[in-house]
Amino acid sequence: MQLTAQQLKQFADEGWLFLPDCFAEAEVAILRDEAECIYAENRQEVWREKTGAPRTAFAAHTYNEAFRLLGSHPRLIRPVEQVFGEHLYMHQYKINAKAAFEGDVWQWHQDYGTWARDDGMPEPRAMNIAVFMDEVMPINGPLMLVPKSHKHGVLSAGHDVETTSYPLWTLDQETVTRLVHEGGIVAPTGKPGAVLMFHGNLVHASAPNITPYPRRIVYLTLCAVSNHIRKPTRPEWIAHRDFTPIEPVADSALMDYAQSHKLAAE
Numbered sequence: 001m002q003l004t005a006q007q008l009k010q011f012a013d014e015g016w017l018f019l020p021d022c023f024a025e026a027e028v029a030i031l032r033d034e035a036e037c038i039y040a041e042n043r044q045e046v047w048r049e050k051t052g053a054p055r056t057a058f059a060a061h062t063y064n065e066a067f068r069l070l071g072s073h074p075r076l077i078r079p080v081e082q083v084f085g086e087h088l089y090m091h092q093y094k095i096n097a098k099a100a101f102e103g104d105v106w107q108w109h110q111d112y113g114t115w116a117r118d119d120g121m122p123e124p125r126a127m128n129i130a131v132f133m134d135e136v137m138p139i140n141g142p143l144m145l146v147p148k149s150h151k152h153g154v155l156s157a158g159h160d161v162e163t164t165s166y167p168l169w170t171l172d173q174e175t176v177t178r179l180v181h182e183g184g185i186v187a188p189t190g191k192p193g194a195v196l197m198f199h200g201n202l203v204h205a206s207a208p209n210i211t212p213y214p215r216r217i218v219y220l221t222l223c224a225v226s227n228h229i230r231k232p233t234r235p236e237w238i239a240h241r242d243f244t245p246i247e248p249v250a251d252s253a254l255m256d257y258a259q260s261h262k263l264a265a266e
């Protein structure tokens, strides 16, 4: 999959790009099933909300076949390679749950702020590409983005280790207000299988989910190989040290896996 000149321009100008209908329902259904199995496991990579509901599962591409195939999927790898003009490695991999009734807030932040401060990533030549596993609606804690905020570089931030279970370098209200005054806020919504890519310096957040509708999203953090991290402080399963370029799998790989799984279950 190749991005058009217009899509590349929108990404450069606004800092984000939404690609509906990237994955078929059968491909997403197997991911949902596997995510629930992972959340039910008692392992260090699964972080929980204060209530015990799952918040995020790290590094699932290293221990789950469906998520391994997703992590090397050409529909995700190729567009990001196109933006950075080089091969990529996986810096981080998360399955965020934003569980029904219990999914908690993600405070306003820039991802690259954390990758630079905590992992020693030299440049913002990495980005998150998100795959919606559930329908993301205005009401179930969609990701909120501040368009154009990626043009402001790394903003000063405080290390929030209190308000959620996930330590994050977060922005103050004055900074967010100033940026929103300029760029507004968008909250892309869409069906399972949609993909959202956004610049590492784009300011974003999400509100708690108090609805009965879960909002599971997988995030691949893809980094240009030449921009690999230099001074990691977080565990390997949060900030990966394997800088091997990702070799994309066949476009049909996830669908083939879903179908063989279905046949085996019948």
Ligand SMILES: O=C(O)CCC(=O)C(=O)O
Pocket (backbone or CB within 6 Å): 094, 096, 098, 106, 111, 141, 142, 143, 204, 205, 206, 217, 219
């Ligand atoms: O999933 C969410 O709602 C927010 C995730 C996020 O901001 C992040 O992973 O940096």
